[in-house]
Amino acid sequence: MCQAEEEYNGLECKQEKIPVPTSCFKEYFIHKLRAMLGNNRVIFPHEKVLLAVSGGTASYSMLSQVQEFICVEDSAYSPEHKLAVERLFSSLKILIAKEDMLQTLRQHLILHIARENGYSKVMMGDSCSRLAVKLLSNITLGRRAALASDTGFSDHRYGDVVIVRPMRDYSFKEITYYSRMFNVPSVFISGLDTKTHDKASIQRLTESFVTNLQADFPSTVSTIYRTSEKLNTSVMSPQSQTAEAASKCLLCLCALDTKAGKASAFNATLVSEQLSQIELQDPSVEAPARSAEEGQGCGSSNRLPSHQDLKTLLCYSCRLTIKDMGATDTLPPYIITEAEKQQKRWEMLLRNLNE
Structure with missing residues (x-):
C-alpha cells in the first residue's frame, strides 16, 4: 500500500x-x-x-x-x-x-x-x-x-x-x-x-x-x-x-451523570438554584399552584411534566439546554410521553420500597 x-x-x-x-x-x-x-x-x-x-x-x-x-x-x-x-x-x-x-x-x-x-x-x-x-x-x-x-x-x-x-x-x-x-x-x-x-x-x-x-x-x-x-x-x-441497567438521559440517552461529588460543577449549579428559590419563595402564593398541579394525579395523561420533573430525567448538559425554556409543552410529544412513563416507573418503585 x-x-x-x-x-x-x-x-x-x-x-x-x-x-x-x-x-x-x-x-x-x-x-x-x-x-x-x-x-x-x-x-x-x-x-x-x-x-x-x-x-x-x-x-x-x-x-x-x-x-x-x-x-x-x-x-x-x-x-x-x-x-x-x-x-x-x-x-x-x-x-x-x-x-x-x-x-x-x-x-x-x-x-x-x-x-x-x-x-x-x-x-x-x-x-x-x-x-x-x-x-x-x-x-x-x-x-x-x-x-x-x-x-x-x-x-x-x-x-x-x-x-x-x-x-x-x-x-x-x-x-x-x-x-x-x-x-x-x-x-x-x-x-x-x-x-x-x-x-x-x-x-x-x-x-x-x-x-x-x-x-x-x-x-x-x-x-x-x-x-x-x-x-x-x-x-x-x-x-x-451495565448500559441496560443504568438510568439514561431522556434526551441524549447517555447514562445520567447527576450523582456527583460536592466539588462538581453539577452540585454547584444545584446549590445556586436552591439559593435562588429560597430568595424568591413565597409559600402563601406557591402552595395553591402546587396543590392544583398535584390534584390532577400522577396517572393523568393531560398533565405535562414541569421543569422540575424533567430535570430528574436529564443529564447535567441537557438540563442546561432546557433551563431557559418557557414551557415544557413545546417539546415533541414522544419526549413528553416518555417522560411521563419514566415518572410513573419511579413512583411505582418508590411505592414498592415504602411498602
Whole structure:
C-alpha cells in the first residue's frame, strides 16, 4: 500500500517511486475506510446499514464508497413537524441550547428512520476534524458522560441501533482532496450558526478555535482525536457492561451523570438554584399552584411534566439546554410521553420500597 504525503498535489507512490497522484491517493483513501470497518468488526456481510448523509463533503465521500443509501434531510420534514420544531426552537433563548437541541432531534429522527425500515446500523460521516470539535465542545458543555459515545467508532447507547463512524480517521484536508480529485458532489445546507460570528455559541467558538490552530499547527486535530481514543478506552468499557441497567438521559440517552461529588460543577449549579428559590419563595402564593398541579394525579395523561420533573430525567448538559425554556409543552410529544412513563416507573418503585 502506498503512503500518502501531507501535500497531495505532489503525491507519489513510495513503492514505485513514480508520481501517480490520482490512483495512489484513491487506493489510500478507500483502503483507509475498509481497514476501519474491518478492524472494528461491527458491520457484517448482508447486514442492512443506513447511511446518514448531511450533504457535506465527508458524508458524500463516505457515500461514494458504498452502493445504496437513504438520505435524511432536515428540510424534508412535513409541514406539521416543521411547525412543531419552530415552536420548540422559539422557546429556547440562546444559540448554544438551540444547536444542542437540533443535534438531539436530528439523532432521534435518524434512529426513528432506521427502526422503521429495519436497519440495525447507521453509518455517520463524522471526520476526525469534526470529532475533535465535538470532543472539545462536549467537555465545555459538561457532556462528560457522552464523550465516549459521541466520538468513538461505534455508539451502542441506543440498544437496537448502533451508530458507526467509518470516516473518523479522515481529516478534512484528505476529504477535500478526494472530493476535488474525483468530483464528489456536496450540498451546503445553512444551519443555525450560518453567518454568525465566532463567539455566537460554544460550538461555533470551538470550531473556529480548532480550525485556526490547524492552520498553524497541522498536528492539532490529530492530537485531540487521539485523546478521544484514550477516553473511549477508559470510559466506554465499564459503561458497556451495565448500559441496560443504568438510568439514561431522556434526551441524549447517555447514562445520567447527576450523582456527583460536592466539588462538581453539577452540585454547584444545584446549590445556586436552591439559593435562588429560597430568595424568591413565597409559600402563601406557591402552595395553591402546587396543590392544583398535584390534584390532577400522577396517572393523568393531560398533565405535562414541569421543569422540575424533567430535570430528574436529564443529564447535567441537557438540563442546561432546557433551563431557559418557557414551557415544557413545546417539546415533541414522544419526549413528553416518555417522560411521563419514566415518572410513573419511579413512583411505582418508590411505592414498592415504602411498602
